[in-house]
Amino acid sequence: MLIKYGVSAGFASLGSAKNCMLASSAVLRRQQFLIRSLGGYSDHTNQERMQEIRSMSGTTLEADAENVLREITPVLDPTRHKGQAGKIAVIGGCREYTGAPYFAAISALKIGADLSHVFCTKDAAPVIKSYSPELIVHPLLEESYSISGLEDEEKRHISSKILTEFDKWMKRFDCLVVGPGLGRDPYLLECVSKIVKHARQSNVPIVIDGDGLFLVTESLDLVSGYPLAVLTPNVNEYKRLVQKVLSCEVNEQQAPELLKSLAKRIGGVTILQKGKSDLISDGEIVKSVSFYGSPRRCGGQGDILSGSVAVFLSWARTKRKSVDSPMNPTVLGCIAGSALLRKAASLAFENKKRSTLTTDIIECLGRSLEDICPAR
Numbered sequence: 001m002l003i004k005y006g007v008s009a010g011f012a013s014l015g016s017a018k019n020c021m022l023a024s025s026a027v028l029r030r031q032q033f034l035i036r037s038l039g040g041y042s043d044h045t046n047q048e049r050m051q052e053i054r055s056m057s058g059t060t061l062e063a064d065a066e067n068v069l070r071e072i073t074p075v076l077d078p079t080r081h082k083g084q085a086g087k088i089a090v091i092g093g094c095r096e097y098t099g100a101p102y103f104a105a106i107s108a109l110k111i112g113a114d115l116s117h118v119f120c121t122k123d124a125a126p127v128i129k130s131y132s133p134e135l136i137v138h139p140l141l142e143e144s145y146s147i148s149g150l151e152d153e154e155k156r157h158i159s160s161k162i163l164t165e166f167d168k169w170m171k172r173f174d175c176l177v178v179g180p181g182l183g184r185d186p187y188l189l190e191c192v193s194k195i196v197k198h199a200r201q202s203n204v205p206i207v208i209d210g211d212g213l214f215l216v217t218e219s220l221d222l223v224s225g226y227p228l229a230v231l232t233p234n235v236n237e238y239k240r241l242v243q244k245v246l247s248c249e250v251n252e253q254q255a256p257e258l259l260k261s262l263a264k265r266i267g268g269v270t271i272l273q274k275g276k277s278d279l280i281s282d283g284e285i286v287k288s289v290s291f292y293g294s295p296r297r298c299g300g301q302g303d304i305l306s307g308s309v310a311v312f313l314s315w316a317r318t319k320r321k322s323v324d325s326p327m328n329p330t331v332l333g334c335i336a337g338s339a340l341l342r343k344a345a346s347l348a349f350e351n352k353k354r355s356t357l358t359t360d361i362i363e364c365l366g367r368s369l370e371d372i373c374p375a376r
């Protein structure tokens with residue numbers, strides 16, 4: 001069955017839209033309801049009507065991403081001071097993974113944030129610093145191996161020092177990204193749980209990705225009922241969340257309904273379910289971003305996304321203070337982040353084809369945003 005979708009011109013030119021999610025049963029049921037309301041299936045006029053109705057149903061799910069990007073991206077105003085375009089902190093980076101926090105933090109800067117911090121383990125810090133002088137890197141976190149042999153009392157003391165140090169910075173941030181390259185060390189995750197609790201008490205928005213999702217899937221109360229939490233699961237991470245929260249398996253035929261129930265059940269957090277199409281829900285609405293990005297699935301693209309969502313949701317929150325927008329700023333941030341990543345991935349692939357890497361996509365973030373929101 002052919003279904004037309006309302007993809008805006010700029011993105012439509014990027015390639016054919018991949019819309020399998022939109023053919024979900026929710027959309028089909030809505031189409032059938034509208035068709036029935038308009039008087040049945042049988043004749044040729046109705047065939048045309050059905051096509052129209054399908055288009056309508058499609059557009060309700062597909063976000064007008066280009067407009068969202070235009071609405072929330074701030075103009076470059078010479079009267080603004082350093083920091084006003086966004087201060088982001090990534091909590092991640094351990095002995096194994098130094099790329100992921102770098103990708104998230106540098107993407108935030110490339111999109112237009114003023115300052116980007118990384119809070120990582122002591123061993124990871126010099127490595128991440130060496131990737132870029134632009135990032136402010138804090139060698140703060142400890143893994144079990146680095147404190148082995150210490151008494152429990154000493155371990156608790158170190159953990160509380162880490163928290164005190166982080167608290168000095170926290171209120172300055174517009175958004176935290178918790179999880180890219182964090183690893184799964186139990187001591188480190190316990191410290192990060194405390195950081196998340198403090199951030200929540202201070203109403204700082206939190207994007208949870210990668211190993212941060214492993215942490216919150218085990219301890220849902222960390223984010224449950226917090227409307228400024230955004231979860232960005234990939235296929236695996238989503239499966240684990242659905243099994244834990246809804247005690248069922250992922251059902252692609254009912255993807256939008258399942259996502260909405262999941263977001264609602266976790267108390268109205270926003271979830272960006274990554275895949276062929278990205279689906280976004282805050283438990284109230286579901287939106288999709290489904291135009292085609294790139295066929296390369298190199299690691300690190302999700303990290304670009306988490307850093308991007310952090311910036312866009314901060315901008316959407318700032319905008320909301322001046323213009324009353326009906327849509328949740330966390331949902332707007334997800335739509336914008338997903339759209340920009342896909343556009344940048346498509347541009348990078350045009351140039352690099354099979355050799356496209358995450359760093360190539362990061363280099364295309366600026367031009368991709370420029371095409372939609374020129375800096376003048």
Ligand SMILES: NC(=O)C1=CN([C@@H]2O[C@H](COP(=O)(O)OP(=O)(O)OC[C@H]3O[C@@H](n4cnc5c(N)ncnc54)[C@H](OP(=O)(O)O)[C@@H]3O)[C@@H](O)[C@H]2O)[C@@H](O)CC1
Pocket residue numbers: 096097098099100101179180181182183209210211234235236237299300302303
């Ligand atoms: N350069 C760096 O430093 C980077 C570091 N990163 C950091 O790594 C940490 C762990 O994150 P993660 O994503 O590797 O863990 P997880 O989700 O358990 O996946 C593991 C395995 O699941 C599978 N799999 C994945 N997707 C699938 C799919 N769509 N459909 C089906 N299967 C799928 C696949 O298994 P395989 O096919 O190899 O058997 C995959 O290998 C985290 O901190 C993250 O931030 C990354 O950001 C990358 C860049």
Ligand SMILES: Nc1ncnc2c1ncn2[C@@H]1O[C@H](COP(=O)(O)OP(=O)(O)OP(=O)(O)O)[C@@H](O)[C@H]1O
Pocket residue numbers: 210233234235274275276277278293294297298299300301302303304305338341342
């Ligand atoms: N099959 C696909 N087709 C097109 N785009 C996809 C596909 N799978 C994922 N993407 C897009 O790539 C981006 C990253 O998603 P992905 O599932 O690779 O995240 P991830 O596994 O967390 O990545 P990372 O390697 O950074 O951890 C998302 O915007 C998503 O929409």
Ligand SMILES: [Mg+2]
Pocket residue numbers: 209210234302303
């Ligand atoms: Mg990931």
